[in-house]
Amino acid sequence: MTAPLDVTGGDTEATPEAVAEEAQAQRAIQGRSLGRIAWMRLKRDKVAIAGGLVVVFLILVAIFAPLIVGWFGHPPNEFHQEMIDSSTMSPKGGTGISSDFLFGVEPLNGRDLFSRVVYGARISLLIAFLATLLSVVIGTIMGIVAGYFGGWVDTLISRTMDVFLAFPLLVFALALVGVLAQFEQSLGVKGDTLRILLLIFVIGFFNWPYIGRIIRGQTLSLREREFVDAARSLGARGPYILFREILPNLIAPILVYATLLIPTNVLFEAALSFLGVGIQPPTATWGGMLSDAVTYYNIPHFMFFPGMAIFVTVLAFNLFGDGLRDALDPKSSR
Amino acid sequence: MMKRSGAALLAAGVALTLGLTACGGGGGGNEAAKDNGGSSAGGAQDAFNAGIDKVYNPSDKKGGTLKMAISEDWDSVDPGDTYYALSWNLIRIYGRSLVMYNPAPGAEGRKLVPDLAESLGTPSDGGKTWTYKLRTGVKFEDGTPITSKDVKYAVLRSMDKSTFVNGPTYFNDWLDLPKDFKSVYKTPDVNTDQAIETPDDQTIVFHLNRAFGGFDNFAALPGTIPVPKDKDTGIKYRDHVIASGPYMFDKVEPGKQYTLVRNPNWDPATDPNRKALPDGYEISLGVNADDLDNRIISGDLHVDLAGSGVQPAALGRVLSDPAMKARVDNPTSARTWYTSIIGDVPPLDNVECRKAVIYGADRVSLQNAYGGEFAGGDIATSLMPPSIGGWKKLDLYPTGTGDAAKAKEALTACGKPDGFETTMAYRSDRPKEKATAEALQQSLAKVGIKLTLKGYPTSDYYSLYAGKPDFVKKNSIGLATNGWGADWNDGFGFMSQITDSRTIRAAGNYNLSVKSPEIDALIDQAYVETDTAKRDELWAQVDQKVMENAFVLPSVYSKSVLVRGKGVTNAFVTGAFDMYDYLAMGVQQ
Numbered sequence: 001m002t003a004p005l006d007v008t009g010g011d012t013e014a015t016p017e018a019v020a021e022e023a024q025a026q027r028a029i030q031g032r033s034l035g036r037i038a039w040m041r042l043k044r045d046k047v048a049i050a051g052g053l054v055v056v057f058l059i060l061v062a063i064f065a066p067l068i069v070g071w072f073g074h075p076p077n078e079f080h081q082e083m084i085d086s087s088t089m090s091p092k093g094g095t096g097i098s099s100d101f102l103f104g105v106e107p108l109n110g111r112d113l114f115s116r117v118v119y120g121a122r123i124s125l126l127i128a129f130l131a132t133l134l135s136v137v138i139g140t141i142m143g144i145v146a147g148y149f150g151g152w153v154d155t156l157i158s159r160t161m162d163v164f165l166a167f168p169l170l171v172f173a174l175a176l177v178g179v180l181a182q183f184e185q186s187l188g189v190k191g192d193t194l195r196i197l198l199l200i201f202v203i204g205f206f207n208w209p210y211i212g213r214i215i216r217g218q219t220l221s222l223r224e225r226e227f228v229d230a231a232r233s234l235g236a237r238g239p240y241i242l243f244r245e246i247l248p249n250l251i252a253p254i255l256v257y258a259t260l261l262i263p264t265n266v267l268f269e270a271a272l273s274f275l276g277v278g279i280q281p282p283t284a285t286w287g288g289m290l291s292d293a294v295t296y297y298n299i300p301h302f303m304f305f306p307g308m309a310i311f312v313t314v315l316a317f318n319l320f321g322d323g324l325r326d327a328l329d330p331k332s333s334r
Numbered sequence: 335m336m337k338r339s340g341a342a343l344l345a346a347g348v349a350l351t352l353g354l355t356a357c358g359g360g361g362g363g364n365e366a367a368k369d370n371g372g373s374s375a376g377g378a379q380d381a382f383n384a385g386i387d388k389v390y391n392p393s394d395k396k397g398g399t400l401k402m403a404i405s406e407d408w409d410s411v412d413p414g415d416t417y418y419a420l421s422w423n424l425i426r427i428y429g430r431s432l433v434m435y436n437p438a439p440g441a442e443g444r445k446l447v448p449d450l451a452e453s454l455g456t457p458s459d460g461g462k463t464w465t466y467k468l469r470t471g472v473k474f475e476d477g478t479p480i481t482s483k484d485v486k487y488a489v490l491r492s493m494d495k496s497t498f499v500n501g502p503t504y505f506n507d508w509l510d511l512p513k514d515f516k517s518v519y520k521t522p523d524v525n526t527d528q529a530i531e532t533p534d535d536q537t538i539v540f541h542l543n544r545a546f547g548g549f550d551n552f553a554a555l556p557g558t559i560p561v562p563k564d565k566d567t568g569i570k571y572r573d574h575v576i577a578s579g580p581y582m583f584d585k586v587e588p589g590k591q592y593t594l595v596r597n598p599n600w601d602p603a604t605d606p607n608r609k610a611l612p613d614g615y616e617i618s619l620g621v622n623a624d625d626l627d628n629r630i631i632s633g634d635l636h637v638d639l640a641g642s643g644v645q646p647a648a649l650g651r652v653l654s655d656p657a658m659k660a661r662v663d664n665p666t667s668a669r670t671w672y673t674s675i676i677g678d679v680p681p682l683d684n685v686e687c688r689k690a691v692i693y694g695a696d697r698v699s700l701q702n703a704y705g706g707e708f709a710g711g712d713i714a715t716s717l718m719p720p721s722i723g724g725w726k727k728l729d730l731y732p733t734g735t736g737d738a739a740k741a742k743e744a745l746t747a748c749g750k751p752d753g754f755e756t757t758m759a760y761r762s763d764r765p766k767e768k769a770t771a772e773a774l775q776q777s778l779a780k781v782g783i784k785l786t787l788k789g790y791p792t793s794d795y796y797s798l799y800a801g802k803p804d805f806v807k808k809n810s811i812g813l814a815t816n817g818w819g820a821d822w823n824d825g826f827g828f829m830s831q832i833t834d835s836r837t838i839r840a841a842g843n844y845n846l847s848v849k850s851p852e853i854d855a856l857i858d859q860a861y862v863e864t865d866t867a868k869r870d871e872l873w874a875q876v877d878q879k880v881m882e883n884a885f886v887l888p889s890v891y892s893k894s895v896l897v898r899g900k901g902v903t904n905a906f907v908t909g910a911f912d913m914y915d916y917l918a919m920g921v922q923q
Binding site: 077078079081084085086087088089090107108109191276280281282292295296297298299 | 624645646647648649650651653654696698699702703705706707708709762763765768769771772773775776786787788789
């Protein structure tokens with residue numbers, strides 16, 4: 001038994017298109033895996049590649065935030081009152097942008113916006129990635145189980161998904177984060193760690209049905225396929241079929257929807273921080289910075305930089321995710 | 335060469351424009367003065383603080399509609415159910431209390447003058463009994479004469495805190511009420527003459543459960559504005575309050591709009607205090623705060639009813655443009671923003687550790703957190719603000735950017751030379767308090783005091799979080815942002831609720847940290863003292879003790895940046911409420 005992804009026989013209907021386009025590939029018709037074909041398609045999609053590069057760049061920025069800030073900025077929570085006009089409380093010269101403060105400073109306390117945007121990337125991406133991971137794990141397990149076993153298991157899980165999808169997520173998240181944060185002692189963690197864990201849990205836990213539904217649908221069609229029948233006739237049991245036969249075939253949709261879920265989660269985290277239940281100050285988050293900036297709408301750079309950071313992140317992930325989908329699943333209509 | 339002349343040209347251009355605007359402003363002012371027909375010209379000259387301690391554009395001309403707006407809504411227009419300074423200020427246009435604050439600029443405005451009563455109260459029985467005589471010929475809007483029974487009914491009704499949850503509880507606390515009296519609605523037949531007597535239609539006598547020298551301040555509460563018993567509809571009375579003042583409600587759309595028109599049954603002969611200049615008032619509710627600022631700047635609105643100053647976004651605009659700054663008044667309020675240093679939480683139970691917090695704090699960054707020198711206020715050195723009688727400037731702690739050496743010294747004396755950790759609570763929906771917490775965290779970190787910040791919602795801040803001692807101890811909240819404004823400008827009105835440790839209950843406390851038997855004893859002395867000067871002196875001592883014991887870290891004596899509406903007359907900031915006097919203001923014709 002071989003893993004379907006490495007097989008050339010099963011899904012050959014995808015290859016002719018690639019073959020037709022690449023003249024010199026005529027001779028090398030065999031021995032090319034689905035993954036390689038997808039990679040070839042992805043490489044040709046300039047927009048997706050650009051999105052991917054930005055994503056890599058953002059991840060590097062988040063990882064090396066202390067280094068970057070050390071070179072180009074100031075500690076993110078450090079006050080710079082000397083940059084503030086003492087009567088109007090706005091930055092001297094309007095924005096305070098200079099070679100010393102690349103993005104200018106915040107009004108009132110003169111904190112370095114560049115450093116705060118860079119550090120904000122850490123929180124945003126960390127929460128978005130881990131929350132997505134949580135959603136994907138729960139969603140995949142639930143979806144695959146529901147799709148494979150069917151019957152009352154499917155009914156139960158599908159209805160649960162419906163309930164979750166019908167939930168007023170934002171309102172519920174607001175309440176939940178607010179309430180859970182009060183039980184610090186009993187939860188054993190506190191401060192930013194607690195908040196980050198809470199946000200990951202709330203965002204991740206309530207987003208699983210989206211991915212769960214897709215996985216369930218895919219599983220429904222996969223379980224009728226010949227290789228599953230073959231495995232079953234050779235005596236393979238449920239768990240083996242689920243995780244060794246079906247799951248590898250689901251890697252593509254999982255990858256695509258995870259990539260597309262990340263920007264949603266970036267936005268959701270920003271919304272929660274904006275509404276004041278996110279990370280506690282003074283830790284910088286993009287949503288929290290936007291929320292602070294609303295009062296100072298006359299000082300646009302304060303809103304512009306964190307806003308742009310969110311915009312670029314979401315756009316990059318979406319472009320990359322779309323490209324990935326096209327590459328992995330050429331049959332899907334745009 | 336080219337560059338230079340270009341710059342010079344630009345500079346000349348700027349100078350020219352500035353000159354033009356200055357001329358324009360001056361011209362407008364002169365015109366306005368002419369319109370006044372000789373009533374002291376020059377008052378209409380736009381200038382920074384032209385409405386502080388003097389009247390801007392004085393006028394006796396009647397007519398026009400005064401347009402007011404507010405970004406939210408306030409508790410109620412019902413005189414028995416309101417606790418907002420803006421409401422106590424506004425209520426004088428439609429209601430007449432026994433005594434009122436003099437509609438005059440600055441400190442004059444803090445003086446009490448008789449309104450419905452012929453004179454201020456006459457104390458007897460050592461200050462336990464207070465008698466007022468009502469003026470004759472005063473009528474409700476429907477023409478019925480106002481009697482002392484209407485005043486008595488209004489006071490008794492305002493004490494029903496289950497119906498009217500908002501108002502102050504001074505009458506509940508101080509009147510000598512019979513035990514079986516619950517409220518005018520539940521026990522209407524109980525004889526309450528032992529608390530309030532009405533021997534005839536013009537006389538009302540208050541009996542207190544203990545002597546109180548400052549009862550005239552109680553008589554100035556909106557609770558003494560007469561309410562006709564047969565028109566009282568309980569909580570629904572707010573939909574149509576029966577006017578006793580010069581204006582009555584025309585349209586009432588709760589949460590949206592009030593309009594008031596002249597009350598035909600108000601007789602100026604019975605009222606020496608009110609000029610009643612505008613023909614009516616239009617009050618819009620729920621206007622976006624930034625939009626409201628813009629509309630006042632453009633002249634579309636006359637007054638921001640909230641009276642707390644412009645939003646941060648408008649601040650730069652009005653302060654940096656000289657023509658706009660000339661329309662700004664910048665009064666200091668009887669309000670202090672401070673941080674309570676809570677001694678229930680170790681190691682802050684040691685006075686030296688509390689002092690270390692004050693020494694280590696960067697007082698300038700705290701001032702900036704509240705909005706800087708104009709919108710925030712002057713750096714406070716004590717809990718009591720300067721406009722309170724008896725205030726003395728205290729100089730116990732430095733007010734610079736933090737004194738690390740002294741803080742270290744205090745920390746060593748406290749036995750924590752390397753500092754300590756504690757939690758700071760603040761109201762998460764108040765950006766200024768969030769900024770305060772962040773500023774304090776920054777400056778205290780430098781002396782080794784590590785703060786964890788925790789935001790709580792304003793609505794439950796006192797009832798569930800910072801004002802609940804159990805919660806505070808359990809969560810080790812050593813510091814909590816706080817602020818207090820005076821109900822009226824004397825020591826009792828400002829200090830009694832926030833420094834008396836005996837007022838501390840299981841929850842809902844405003845006094846978060848001041849716990850000292852010594853201070854309680856001083857407060858007891860102040861209560862019974864009938865001589866104003868001596869009483870003021872005692873409250874000043876309370877203030878001193880609070881600071882000596884480092885119970886609070888004061889940030890600023892609150893100031894606000896108010897923008898004078900275009901075309902207003904008779905505008906000034908009253909010392910009673912530290913906002914424009916809504917009773918005196920008129921509209922340019």
